[in-house]
Amino acid sequence: MESIPIEHGLILAAILFSIGLIGVLTRRNIVFVLMSLEIMLNASGLAFIVAASRWGHAEGQIMFLMILTLAAAEVAVGLGLIIQMFRRYKTVDINELSEMKG
Amino acid sequence: MIILFYLAAAVAIIATVAVVLQTNIVHGLLYLILSLLAVAVIFYVLGAPFAAVLEAIVYAGAIMVLFLFVIMMLNLGQHTQNQERTWLTPRGWIGPSIMAAILLGQLLNVISGIDYEIVPTQVGVMQVSALLFGPYVLAVELASILLLAGLVAAYHLAKTK
Incomplete structure (x- = not known):
């Protein structure tokens, strides 16, 4: 069976993580920011699966399950906050939330 | 493959x-x-x-x-x-x-030292669940508590007055 260099898997995870980071830093729509956070969490999960595949162990998959749980809880709370924000400010622009200045 | x-x-x-x-x-x-x-x-x-x-x-x-x-x-x-x-x-x-590209460059610099060929072997459901409900059972319980906390928080935050 053919083999895959471990570098390529980790490079893919690093690229996906960087794209997600660009999304978090540049977007002003809070729904897109939450989606970019999902991309970053998913990229770290990919890195764990690549490492698990390198050693042939199941521990990496267990860490992926923990990341999955974390992502689900984070999205539930984040979307609840987005709904509350939209109800109060009638916008999804995160710059509208900058009223608490020093 | x-x-x-x-x-x-x-x-x-x-x-x-x-x-x-x-x-x-x-x-x-x-x-x-x-x-x-x-x-x-x-x-x-x-x-x-x-x-x-x-x-x-x-x-x-x-x-x-x-x-x-x-x-x-x-x-x-x-x-x-x-x-x-x-x-x-x-x-x-x-x-x-540009900042993300710098971070990516540093990550690639760290990764490039690793030289190993993965020959994928199937690690199936049985091995994962044997570990999950063996040594890692505490982590599973904590994950369930985290999900319950997320449920309660989401219900409270999205509730209308």
């Missing part, structure tokens, strides 16, 4: 870039689902079928449906899309992109 890995990697990167550059929020969500499914294919190729199935069911299924519900509730129209277009100026994204 190895061709499948590189194809799925290309699809994942293109779809993820499309998510970040999208102005229509529903199109962005569909690209994100495509990206997650491509990552699920990569998991399968790397010999983690259980993680691949969970990625497809939980990530691309449950979490994305949650996003879709909220987008439908917010009911953002053409106005928001035009606003998004004015926000996505080169002046806004070029600085963060």
